[in-house]
Amino acid sequence: MEEACEIARLPEELVSAALARTSPRDACRAAAVSPAFRAAADSDAVWARFLPPGGLPPLADGELAAPAPPSSKKELFLRLSAGPALLQDRLVSVWLDRETGAKCYMLSARNLFIVWGDTPQYWTWIPLEDSRFSEGAQLMHVCWFEIRGKIHSNMLSQDTTYAAYMVFKTTDNFYGLDSPVQEASISAGATNSTRKVCLQGNDDDDGEGGVPENYQRMVPFPRLRLRRRNRRVVSHEENVALPQQRADGWMELELGEFLNEGGDDGEVSISLVETKGGNWKSGLIVQGIEIRRKKSG
Structure with missing residues (x-):
């Protein structure tokens, strides 16, 4: 008890200075120690250290206004x-990692480069009701699948390891997303990484979601839409990254990771490509590419 009383006598400025060197989680825990600690832990002097140096890119009007600033x-x-929160162009969103305060982003489908993305025969744009973005890209029919995105390194937090994820859904009659597997690449500074990924997993035990037997190669564009029937489950080779279900109802596929080192002043380029197999693909709905801090473990 005496030790607690002694701690309570410390100047609030000293306690704040010590808590500012910890983490947001530690500051929240410290607020439960005593009223004196709560005042220090909730102070602007502490939380200003957890906000990104230099602030955030300009936000869209009204993003932080409700219910009050x-x-x-x-x-x-x-x-x-x-x-x-949406940035001014409403094509990119930003938030902070709760554990570290690192800046995280999602690049909307409209912010990405999608080959044939403006050709309705191959891709179409649909409204999204469960996203901060107003629309997403729906794959109709392509045999050349290529999606690319980029972000400036100085928009990200320094000395932070990030991972990039394709965030997507599939329609009821999707096909061609599992074979051949896709190639994901990330280029950051002098570092380049490539990995094999697949937009469709192996968990279709009921026969749904495999490769349809009426797959067509890259010969004249099929006039009739291929039906989602007679599917067979395809087992993926080892070291192929598969998608995971998100809490918000979307799927995500990790495309790779990179270290954003301090002082980098370039671009991070991210791509998801499959152009060699010649198989037609359909039924993918792209919300965007998410770039967030890679959690250890």
Whole structure:
């Protein structure tokens, strides 16, 4: 008890300075120690250290206004870490990693380069009701699959390891997304990485989601839409990354990771490509590419 009393006598500025060297989680825990600690742990001096140096890119009008503008640095941090806020062009969203304060982004489908993306025969644009973005890209029919995105390194947090994810859904009659597997690449500074990935997993035990036997090669464009029937499950080779279900109802596929080192002033380029197999593909709905801090373990 005496030790607790002694701690309570420490100047608030000293406690704040110590907590500012910890983490957002530690500061929240410290707020439960005593009223004196709560005042220090909730102070702007602490939470200003957890917000990104230099601030964020300009946000779209009204993104942090409801129900009222943040009244403190802590409230600002909690809002930015609770979910994505749209940037001014409404084609990119940003939020903060709750554990570290690292800046995270999602590049919307409209912000990406999609080969044949503006040709309705191959891709079409549909409204999204479960996304911060107003629309997504739906794959109709392609045999040349290529999606690319990029972000400036200085928009990201320094000395932070990031991972990039394709965020997507599939329609009821999708096909061609599992074979051949796709190639994901990330280029950041002088580092380039490539891995094999697959937009469709191996969990279709009921016969749904495999390769249809009426697959067509890259010969004249099929006039009739291929039906999702007579599917056979395809087993993927080892070291092929498969998608995971997200809490928001979408799927995500990790495309790779990279270290954004301090002082980098270039671009991070991300791609997902399959152009060699010649098989037709359909039924993919792309929300965007998410770039967030890679959690250890």
